[in-house]
Amino acid sequence: MPKILEKKLLRKPDVFYFKIAAPLISKKAQPGQFVILRLHDKGERIPISLADINPEEGTISLIVMAVGKTTTEMSLMNEGDDILDLCGPLGSPTHIEHAAKVIVVGGGFGVAPLYPIARAFKAAGSEVVCVMGARSRDLLIYEKEMGQVCSRVLITTDDGSAGMKGVVTEALRQELEKGGTSLVITVGPAIMMKFVSETTRPFGVKTVVSLNPIMVDGTGMCGGCRVIVGGKTFFACTDGPEFDGHLVDWDILMNRQKSYLPEQKESFDAWKQRHTGVLCE
Amino acid sequence: MKEATATPKKIVPKKTPIPEQPPDVRRSNFNEVSLGYTPELAIQEASRCLNCKKPACVEGCPVGVPIPRFIKAIREGNFDGAIAVIKESNLLPAVCGRVCPQENQCEKKCLLGKKFEPVGIGRLERFAADQALANGGLQEPPISLPTGKRVAVVGSGPSGLSCAYELARQGHHVCIYEALHEAGGVLVYGIPEFRLPKSIVYSEIEVLKKMGVEIVTNAVVGKLITIDEIMKEYDACFIGSGAGLPKFMGIDGENLNGVYSANEFLTRVNLMRAYRFPEFDTPVKHGDRVAVFGGGNVAMDAARTALRIGAAEVILVYRRSLLELPARREEVHHAQEEGIQFELCTNPVRILGDDRGQVRAIECVRMDLCELDASGRRSPKPVLGSEFEIPVTIAIVALGTGANPLIAQSAKNLEVSKKLYIVADPETGRTNLEGVYAGGDIVTGSATVISAMGAGRKAAKAMHEYLLQKKTRN
Numbered sequence: 001m002p003k004i005l006e007k008k009l010l011r012k013p014d015v016f017y018f019k020i021a022a023p024l025i026s027k028k029a030q031p032g033q034f035v036i037l038r039l040h041d042k043g044e045r046i047p048i049s050l051a052d053i054n055p056e057e058g059t060i061s062l063i064v065m066a067v068g069k070t071t072t073e074m075s076l077m078n079e080g081d082d083i084l085d086l087c088g089p090l091g092s093p094t095h096i097e098h099a100a101k102v103i104v105v106g107g108g109f110g111v112a113p114l115y116p117i118a119r120a121f122k123a124a125g126s127e128v129v130c131v132m133g134a135r136s137r138d139l140l141i142y143e144k145e146m147g148q149v150c151s152r153v154l155i156t157t158d159d160g161s162a163g164m165k166g167v168v169t170e171a172l173r174q175e176l177e178k179g180g181t182s183l184v185i186t187v188g189p190a191i192m193m194k195f196v197s198e199t200t201r202p203f204g205v206k207t208v209v210s211l212n213p214i215m216v217d218g219t220g221m222c223g224g225c226r227v228i229v230g231g232k233t234f235f236a237c238t239d240g241p242e243f244d245g246h247l248v249d250w251d252i253l254m255n256r257q258k259s260y261l262p263e264q265k266e267s268f269d270a271w272k273q274r275h276t277g278v279l280c281e
Numbered sequence: 282m283k284e285a286t287a288t289p290k291k292i293v294p295k296k297t298p299i300p301e302q303p304p305d306v307r308r309s310n311f312n313e314v315s316l317g318y319t320p321e322l323a324i325q326e327a328s329r330c331l332n333c334k335k336p337a338c339v340e341g342c343p344v345g346v347p348i349p350r351f352i353k354a355i356r357e358g359n360f361d362g363a364i365a366v367i368k369e370s371n372l373l374p375a376v377c378g379r380v381c382p383q384e385n386q387c388e389k390k391c392l393l394g395k396k397f398e399p400v401g402i403g404r405l406e407r408f409a410a411d412q413a414l415a416n417g418g419l420q421e422p423p424i425s426l427p428t429g430k431r432v433a434v435v436g437s438g439p440s441g442l443s444c445a446y447e448l449a450r451q452g453h454h455v456c457i458y459e460a461l462h463e464a465g466g467v468l469v470y471g472i473p474e475f476r477l478p479k480s481i482v483y484s485e486i487e488v489l490k491k492m493g494v495e496i497v498t499n500a501v502v503g504k505l506i507t508i509d510e511i512m513k514e515y516d517a518c519f520i521g522s523g524a525g526l527p528k529f530m531g532i533d534g535e536n537l538n539g540v541y542s543a544n545e546f547l548t549r550v551n552l553m554r555a556y557r558f559p560e561f562d563t564p565v566k567h568g569d570r571v572a573v574f575g576g577g578n579v580a581m582d583a584a585r586t587a588l589r590i591g592a593a594e595v596i597l598v599y600r601r602s603l604l605e606l607p608a609r610r611e612e613v614h615h616a617q618e619e620g621i622q623f624e625l626c627t628n629p630v631r632i633l634g635d636d637r638g639q640v641r642a643i644e645c646v647r648m649d650l651c652e653l654d655a656s657g658r659r660s661p662k663p664v665l666g667s668e669f670e671i672p673v674t675i676a677i678v679a680l681g682t683g684a685n686p687l688i689a690q691s692a693k694n695l696e697v698s699k700k701l702y703i704v705a706d707p708e709t710g711r712t713n714l715e716g717v718y719a720g721g722d723i724v725t726g727s728a729t730v731i732s733a734m735g736a737g738r739k740a741a742k743a744m745h746e747y748l749l750q751k752k753t754r755n
Binding site: 024025028038042043044045069070084085086087088089090216217219220221222223224226228233235238251252255256258259260263264266267270 | 460461462470498499500501504505506525526527529531535536537538539541542544545548549553554558559560561562563564566637638685686687
């Protein structure tokens with residue numbers, strides 16, 4: 001079973017970095033792909049984007065924010081623990097090629113999967129600019145890592161505690177106005193990716209979004225992750241997860257993401273009842 | 282009845298009835314519907330067999346089980362002997378006894394069936410297998426000396442399991458790659474517990490493990506490892522990855538919350554055990570009123586599953602008549618007994634949502650059955666102005682599956698059809714790549730468990746011959 005080799009609290013209180021031994025996956029995985037994991041024999045399968053891939057070491061890295069039952073259970077796992085099921089790499093890799101200037105836009109912990117993508121574009125000889133945003137300075141992650149692979153990192157915070165006060169789309173617009181941008185790639189909450197796509201549309205800049213619908217198997221078998229792009233149905237797990245942001249039907253995606261909110265809450269509440277005292281309030 | 286050797290006797294015209302859970306009890310539990318024969322009932326049913334010299338039933342069996350021989354053993358009370366006979370050609374008797382469409386295969390050819398009801402061959406096969414399971418599990422067959430040859434099998438569904446079984450028996454080392462976290466393919470994610478208990482699938486898979494077959498789960502061939510890479514490590518490969526890409530209709534409202542493919546609905550309930558949520562993490566919606574589109578076995582499974590997880594009413598919408606319904610008669614009968622409503626000659630035209638993007642109704646149109654189409658069935662035509670609404674909160678689309686493209690995309694030289702099914706010789710499973718064989722739904726499109734098993738078995742035979750003449754790798 002894949003072992004957790006390293007665990008770090010990346011951002012208080014709930015964002016964790018995991019480095020996992022996965023020699024076969026690490027040899028095949030490419031930026032933009034994801035894995036599906038299951039923690040125990042009553043567990044659900046959840047998709048997580050790859051935050052780093054290290055084939056020499058035989059490891060992959062995942063960033064997990066403890067927001068629901070499974071992610072909270074994972075946040076309580078430690079170095080040396082085994083992940084019961086780890087399946088991947090899944091999805092199609094990001095299409096990497098030389099581009100004059102690529103802007104990567106990340107919100108929240110969506111910045112993490114942008115890191116291997118930005119690194120690959122840099123390796124292909126592109127200039128990469130990163131725009132990342134959070135509510136406040138404490139909630140930013142990966143500024144240092146992004147700084148290593150991007151020529152500039154533009155930070156926005158809602159409260160102005162770091163970088164520019166405002167949202168990522170404003171910083172993105174200013175960067176686009178300078179011209180020369182050939183590609184925008186964005187990973188994060190659907191609502192942010194939607195507004196990033198709306199921001200780039202008038203500039204006519206190709207915008208790649210990484211969609212995160214609900215998934216079960218991740219291999220094309222269930223169709224639960226279907227998304228509408230350009231009026232056609234695609235399965236995010238096998239046709240994606242990356243699509244043209246200008247063609248995505250965001251309303252359907254966001255509505256489908258909400259399908260199981262009551263059940264997710266029920267499941268998490270039941271877990272919390274069984275585990276009182278485990279979590280710090 | 283010249284062919285019969287049994288002493289002349291009065292033939293019991295009807296099959297010995299099989300004990301079942303009463304419909305009003307079983308519609309709210311996941312226990313198996315059919316309880317199986319007792320030894321007395323099995324012997325009674327076995328006594329109906331005419332033991333024909335030229336048994337037509339065997340011709341009707343895709344894997345050629347020596348049916349009269351095993352039935353004779355049951356009649357003599359030799360249950361161990363019966364299972365031994367079946368196992369000569371069928372790895373999964375406990376599964377096949379339950380899910381094979383016997384009425385179209387062995388039992389269709391049964392001589393007795395020309396005048397009366399045929400012998401309950403499926404029920405007897407199941408009985409023999411269950412007896413063996415109850416008495417300490419299924420035994421592995423004798424295995425030939427190791428050949429030193431290594432074979433990879435892609436997929437652990439019916440075709441992969443039967444191919445692995447046959448090859449392991451011949452002394453080859455077999456490793457199965459399974460994409461999901463559990464082995465069994467459609468037997469664990471698709472067919473519901475009440476029709477095929479998972480414990481039975483696990484016991485059958487245990488036999489394979491005892492025979493030395495390795496099973497690697499969470500291994501998506503085409504992503505983690507390609508066919509080319511497999512062929513560098515193995516002497517031969519069998520692809521039995523199944524069809525599995527669910528089809529949607531392309532009608533309005535298909536992406537509303539509450540619309541499932543049958544694959545998703547069944548996978549949540551079966552593989553992920555959503556019927557035991559929140560004990561198990563994966564949820565599934567259980568609407569008060571559920572519509573299921575389609576008329577095959579999968580549609581019946583979805584409808585009956587929806588009932589069991591709490592729907593008050595389940596309405597099956599099928600565009601042709603009862604006559605054309607492709608599901609097994611037994612499944613249709615069980616569904617009707619459990620209170621599934623059938624809206625026949627009816628086609629959904631759109632799914633209507635409420636202001637929260639949740640299904641609230643389906644709009645259907647009545648269909649007229651006209652002249653025969655290419656499939657030999659009467660082709661349905663919509664009746665103008667016959668649109669009507671059925672209020673439901675869940676809609677399940679069970680209209681079949683297409684080929685999963687993952688393997689084809691990653692094996693550029695492998696010959697596939699326009700629809701991405703793998704092109705393979707129906708007799709040998711041979712593909713255009715040397716040493717690569719394929720069978721089951723990924724070759725034929727959606728079919729049955731037993732036909733996939735037959736394909737796995739045929740391919741294993743051809744692969745064994747190929748491996749024998751192939752030089753040992755250095």
